[in-house]
Amino acid sequence: MHKLSNRDPLDRRLFLKTGAATAAGLALTSCADENPDRNVRDKDNGYHVVIVGAGFAGATAARELAAKGWRVIVLEARPRVGGRVFTSQFLGRQIELGGSSVHWVQPHVFAEMQRYGFGFAEVPLYDLDASYIMLGDGTVKNIAPSTFDEKYTSAFNKFCADSRSLFPKPYDPFFNETLHKLESISAEEHLLSLDLDELQIASLRAELTLYAGAPISEFSYTSFVKLFALASWDTFTFTDSEKHWHIDSGGTSALVQAILDDSRATVRLGAVVQEVTDHGDSVSIKLSDGELVTASTAIFTLPTKVYPDINFKSGLSKEKQAFIDNAEMSDGANIYMRTTNNLGNTFCFCDDPNPFNAVQTEEFSDETGTILKATLGRQSLIDLNSFDAVAAELRKIHPNAELTDVAPYNWVTDPYSKQAWPSYRVGWFSKYKDMAKPEGQLFFAGAATADGWHEYIDGAVESGIRAAREAHLRMEKSYAG
Amino acid sequence: MLARSKRLAKVSVCAVIVAFLQNACSRETDNAITSINSTSDTNTAAEISNEDRKDLPSDPHIIERGRRLFSSCGVCHSVNTSLPSSAGPHLQGVLGRTVGSVQGFPYTSVLMQQNGVWSVARLDQFIKNPREIYPGTSMAFGGIADESDRRAIIAYLASLDTD
Numbered sequence: 184m185h186k187l188s189n190r191d192p193l194d195r196r197l198f199l200k201t202g203a204a205t206a207a208g209l210a211l212t213s214c215a216d217e218n219p220d221r222n223v224r225d226k227d228n229g230y231h232v233v234i235v236g237a238g239f240a241g242a243t244a245a246r247e248l249a250a251k252g253w254r255v256i257v258l259e260a261r262p263r264v265g266g267r268v269f270t271s272q273f274l275g276r277q278i279e280l281g282g283s284s285v286h287w288v289q290p291h292v293f294a295e296m297q298r299y300g301f302g303f304a305e306v307p308l309y310d311l312d313a314s315y316i317m318l319g320d321g322t323v324k325n326i327a328p329s330t331f332d333e334k335y336t337s338a339f340n341k342f343c344a345d346s347r348s349l350f351p352k353p354y355d356p357f358f359n360e361t362l363h364k365l366e367s368i369s370a371e372e373h374l375l376s377l378d379l380d381e382l383q384i385a386s387l388r389a390e391l392t393l394y395a396g397a398p399i400s401e402f403s404y405t406s407f408v409k410l411f412a413l414a415s416w417d418t419f420t421f422t423d424s425e426k427h428w429h430i431d432s433g434g435t436s437a438l439v440q441a442i443l444d445d446s447r448a449t450v451r452l453g454a455v456v457q458e459v460t461d462h463g464d465s466v467s468i469k470l471s472d473g474e475l476v477t478a479s480t481a482i483f484t485l486p487t488k489v490y491p492d493i494n495f496k497s498g499l500s501k502e503k504q505a506f507i508d509n510a511e512m513s514d515g516a517n518i519y520m521r522t523t524n525n526l527g528n529t530f531c532f533c534d535d536p537n538p539f540n541a542v543q544t545e546e547f548s549d550e551t552g553t554i555l556k557a558t559l560g561r562q563s564l565i566d567l568n569s570f571d572a573v574a575a576e577l578r579k580i581h582p583n584a585e586l587t588d589v590a591p592y593n594w595v596t597d598p599y600s601k602q603a604w605p606s607y608r609v610g611w612f613s614k615y616k617d618m619a620k621p622e623g624q625l626f627f628a629g630a631a632t633a634d635g636w637h638e639y640i641d642g643a644v645e646s647g648i649r650a651a652r653e654a655h656l657r658m659e660k661s662y663a664g
Numbered sequence: 665m666l667a668r669s670k671r672l673a674k675v676s677v678c679a680v681i682v683a684f685l686q687n688a689c690s691r692e693t694d695n696a697i698t699s700i701n702s703t704s705d706t707n708t709a710a711e712i713s714n715e716d717r718k719d720l721p722s723d724p725h726i727i728e729r730g731r732r733l734f735s736s737c738g739v740c741h742s743v744n745t746s747l748p749s750s751a752g753p754h755l756q757g758v759l760g761r762t763v764g765s766v767q768g769f770p771y772t773s774v775l776m777q778q779n780g781v782w783s784v785a786r787l788d789q790f791i792k793n794p795r796e797i798y799p800g801t802s803m804a805f806g807g808i809a810d811e812s813d814r815r816a817i818i819a820y821l822a823s824l825d826t827d
């Protein structure tokens with residue numbers, strides 16, 4: 184059987200020839216040198232910038248730099264774009280297996296939605312029919328939704344009570360210098376210092392475990408409170424921003440694709456970067472099949488835990504290496520489930536160490552049954568690929584659930600993320616700037632390097648804009664000189 | 665949305681009927697999956713397919729279970745060539761297909777360099793632990809530990825070929 188080389192340039196011409204069905208499936212864009220309406224700065228056919236990773240950070244950086252006339256190539260290891268966002272299908276419905284919730288208080292992603300004409304799709308979070316809290320020992324409490332709301336909101340307010348004074352300028356998180364003194368306080372320590380009842384502790388610990396992707400004794404307390412400050416220091420807005428609104432018409436993956444299409448950068452899929460050499464005036468990047476790609480500068484947008492898989496020939500600064508080795512820990516995953524019975528509009532928080540930290544109804548009717556989404560802070564507590572284990576876990580909350588279909592995505596076993604969302608280990612929040620800092624001709628983006636919504640899509644976009652600005656200024660200077 | 669669900673339902677009903685008919689005229693076996701080495705890379709696709717298929721379960725209940733279990737795989741893989749997914753190659757007719765050979769799919773070099781054919785044994789090992797058999801594959805999947813679950817999925821995929 185003929186094998187198409189994955190080095191065959193799948194450019195716009197092939198893209199058109201292969202027809203609409205393939206076009207919908209294979210995300211490819213054309214070359215910047217075919218770009219008639221941009222002032223490509225020189226005609227030597229070399230790339231000015233190589234961007235590693237086609238997630239939100241990489242796509243944004245590509246668009247920003249191509250708009251300034253630089254010739255850009257994006258190298259993406261996976262066969263698809265989007266990185267830690269992945270819009271897929273489950274029983275004919277659009278689902279988000281990675282980053283999903285967005286909000287208008289997240290300025291960067293909201294601007295991208297506006298720019299490319301995407302709206303919000305609502306998830307039925309309010310007007311619950313039933314709400315539950317599972318305690319750490321697995322006991323499930325069925326709590327009236329109004330009581331659930333009251334207890335959780337007051338616990339959340341207490342947890343974040345100091346957010347205004349700690350983060351008067353959330354985008355400049357260490358503006359208040361006392362923050363450095365709180366660096367060693369874990370979310371667990373802070374939680375237990377508050378006057379909360381058993382249900383409040385269980386529900387809040389479930390929420391915090393989701394953000395930590397780890398036991399919350401390892402999780403930086405202040406890094407979470409910063410996120411709350413970004414949501415205008417308001418609990419309702421925070422919850423609304425994290426669990427209520429998705430992106431409509433094609434979802435997160437379509438938005439990343441729209442940004443990449445706009446960049447008209449060359450996008451190479453299945454291109455696994457293995458080795459990086461900074462020659463001072465250029466950077467060469469070796470792919471897993473031995474091919475070399477060379478450019479003046481490079482922007483890396485990798486999930487922090489993936490950096491050790493790449494050989495940076497001249498090494499990275501010891502500060503950056505320390506961040507890579509220590510700062511991140513998210514063991515998270517998502518799973519969609521369908522039950523034949525209509526369980527209604529439900530929400531459940533499960534305290535650590537139960538694997539499903541939040542289980543939320545996404546759709547319910549007598550005809551469909553129920554589509555539920557569970558988010559796990561610690562996927563290693565369960566085998567998500569075991570149908571029986573998943574069914575048993577769900578039945579702890581909904582004893583009558585007749586599970587028929589599941590769609591999990593395990594970001595930790597995915598070799599190109601090895602972790603879920605970014606989250607800072609206690610003691611490492613203030614070090615994110617080390618990760619963001621340029622080194623020679625190498626620039627660094629990715630949600631974990633964001634000043635603002637670092638656990639979110641918004642942080643990825645923010646970081647892409649910042650790294651693109653840094654690379655642009657550097658290249659302007661060197662091309663002028 | 666509804667149209668897609670109906671299509672899925674139709675596919676599974678067909679699969680069940682076909683499997684049922686197969687069951688009526690072939691011996692139901694539940695052999696453990698044979699070693700990957702038993703199907704040499706030099707065998708033709710057709711040989712591998714025929715040799716392998718007869719050992720797969722054909723009980724309609726198992727195939728239906730395979731269809732359900734496949735929903736985990738379905739987030740990245742389509743079984744319909746006209747509705748491809750960007751995240752994984754389509755799996756229509758995967759048994760007997762050369763590894764890494766769906767045209768236009770951007771495989772990583774690891775799978776591109778393989779010459780073998782997807783036999784039942786090879787698929788089973790891949791689904792069990794993708795990175796053990798092909799280190800460097802970008803398949804973002806930890807693997808299915810339960811052998812009967814893997815067999816059900818493979819039986820479901822095989823049933824689509826006879827649809």
Ligand SMILES: Cc1cc2nc3c(=O)[nH]c(=O)nc-3n(C[C@H](O)[C@H](O)[C@H](O)COP(=O)(O)OP(=O)(O)OC[C@H]3O[C@@H](n4cnc5c(N)ncnc54)[C@H](O)[C@@H]3O)c2cc1C
Pocket residue numbers: 235236237238239240241258259260261264265266267268280281282283284285425454455456457484485486489493515516517594598599600602603604605628629630631637638639640641642643
């Ligand atoms: C389960 C889950 C739920 C989440 N929920 C939300 C949410 O509700 N709302 C929200 O805003 N955010 C959420 N997030 C976080 C959000 O998805 C991420 O912060 C964001 O997508 C990160 O984007 P990025 O561009 O920084 O990194 P990535 O998207 O990870 O991009 C990095 C890219 O680099 C590629 N790559 C890796 N290694 C190599 C290599 N060797 N060579 C070439 N390319 C390589 C990767 O394939 C990837 O495409 C969630 C994340 C997960 C996993």
